[in-house]
Amino acid sequence: MSEKASGIGAKVSDAAIGEIDEIGIGMLGYAFMGKAHSNAFRKIAYMTWPPPLKPRLVAIAGRDEAAVAGAAQRYGYERWTTDWRDIVSDPSIGLFDNGGPNSLHAEPTIAAAEAGKHVLCEKPLGRDADESYDIWQRVAATGVKHLCAFNYRFVPAVRLAREMIDAGDLGEIRHFRGRYLQDWGDDPSLDTWRFDATAAGSGALGDLGAHVIDLARFLVGEISTVSALVQTFLPGRSVDDAVEAAVAFENGAVGTIEATRFALGRRNAFQWEINGSKGSLAFDMENLNELHVFRADGDRARGFKKVLVSEADHPFWEFWWPPGHIIGWGETFVHEIHHLLGAIKNGTDVAPYGATFEDGYRAAEVCDAIVRSGANGQRETVTYR
Ligand SMILES: NC(=O)c1ccc[n+]([C@@H]2O[C@H](COP(=O)([O-])OP(=O)(O)OC[C@H]3O[C@@H](n4cnc5c(N)ncnc54)[C@H](O)[C@@H]3O)[C@@H](O)[C@H]2O)c1
Known part of the structure; x- marks a missing residue:
């Protein structure tokens, strides 16, 4: 028996949203920025419909097992991990979002880009110009989209x-x-x-x-x-x-x-x-x-x-x-991530506005x-x- 196509009782079939591609999100950090970015990912499809890509919250990483498990449940991630490398190696993740402390920007962000994931990294990009230059050069060499979160x-x-x-x-x-x-x-x-x-x-x-x-x-x-x-x-x-x-x-x-x-x-x-x-x-x-x-x-x-x-x-x-x-302030992240998703989807540049x-x-x-x-x-x- 086929489902009703319209009217009371009609079901929003997968086909209705299937025209918009999904992108798997892997988040590092669940505290201040982890919360702000996750909030934006959750709002994007609802507020900017149709979004360039529909974020699917796949996994979130943190150090404290109970806290990261709680964050995954609260923010709506499918999985959590205490090792960010699990995110980098997950083929269902297309965008790696780094909301960790500054000392944890370089290694995971470069690893994610080298694994073919687009990357969003919080500011400051590195702890000094040398580290920031290295992150930029190594990520740019991979050809993925990159955005530094100057929201x-x-x-x-x-x-x-x-x-x-x-x-x-x-x-x-x-x-x-x-x-x-x-x-x-x-x-x-x-x-x-x-x-x-x-x-x-x-x-x-x-x-x-x-x-x-x-x-x-x-x-x-x-x-x-x-x-x-x-x-x-x-x-x-x-x-x-x-x-x-x-x-x-x-x-x-x-x-x-x-x-x-x-x-x-x-x-x-x-x-x-x-x-x-x-x-x-x-x-x-x-x-x-x-x-x-x-x-x-x-x-x-x-x-x-x-x-x-x-x-x-x-x-x-x-x-x-x-x-x-x-x-308010939280909406700046909606605009920022929407811009990045548009660049990923359409192959446009993140610069000059991002x-x-x-x-x-x-x-x-x-x-x-x-x-x-x-x-x-x-x-x-x-x-x-
Ligand atoms: N754009 C902005 O307006 C803005 C505002 C605040 C912070 N920031 C930047 O965001 C970044 C994070 O700042 P925050 O305020 O969210 O910090 P925070 O201390 O609130 O959160 C840091 C997160 O990183 C996680 N973390 C730390 N070490 C880890 C590890 N080894 N593995 C996995 N997770 C680990 C912690 O569990 C925590 O969830 C910083 O680079 C900061 O400069 C940007």
């Missing part, structure tokens, strides 16, 4: 800013002012891999500063020199607590980059401002749906205007709600130059291999 490129207001800058709305860019401020670091009793130089590479610099550097590159251009102060406030801590850098861009713009985990009261304040010859843009992560726009166009009522970036024709808004029904591993490497060169400048007190040139 703030996928905030609608940030993409709109990029589109306005590309269209010449700001004229010639003169200043970039970016700061990423958090406040949880001022606690000597805290024990996390983020304070261990071997596991993290650097402190606030790689954790938060790398995001600012990536957005500076994304919105303004390549950074050529840096003059920096790098400070560790708590005795015995092996990584930086704060960095302050003055930077010059290849296109003649100048800027500042600041990152700290000691700005009391600033919970997750990623703020930037860009000034050009025709206007300015300003953004604050704590008001993620807003872009502040000033146009020096002779309008007598000119001043900074708050644009609520939620119109139907605004970036990514085709996935969401009617205008004004705002979205950060590739080359972008991850280039951000690491700027981070290394900041470290050198902080140590020697000199202005350092950023050289790219």
